[in-house]
Amino acid sequence: MTSMTVNGRPVRFRMEPDTPLLWALRDAANLTGTKYGCGEGDCGACMVHVDGEALRSCLITIGEAEGRFITTIEGLSRDRTHPVQQALVAEQAIQCGFCTPGTVMAASALLAKSGSPSEAEIKAAIPNLCRCGVYPRLVRAIERAGRVARRQERISAAPVPGINAEDAARDVPAISAPED
């Protein structure tokens, strides 16, 4: 049994300690906002915060995560109004959206450390791959998110949350039973 805190709640996984954190989050905790891309540490789609640091959850085992504080995209902001989320929408830096949760986690960790990152710092801190190629818009969005976080700017057309992320996870289970 491996214990950790996920999105502010104590969690115990009845899984082998060498299970990748990504699998535990998606398949056991039903937190499917964290995406399974390459599974090998290349794409960044699986990024979560581990004790505030953006890490690839496919490369960490739950044994290594024991006792640590994990935040997934579902726990970043209950109403999806984190400045990075607002700015990505406002700058249209989302196309298919597959890379977006991992990118948001990387960018939010960056802004927590450096409120006003330069373009070079953003590019260095966001290694996430985007097959849709939103990179230029992404840099603009993260710069803008920094301004929002510093209260130098407001995004008035912030996305209105449609549904609670936890309700969505309950309504759309990761593994649904086959129909008889």
Ligand code: FES
């Ligand atoms: S799924 Fe983890 S880096 Fe690609």
Ligand code: FES
């Ligand atoms: S928006 Fe499609 S992979 Fe990045």
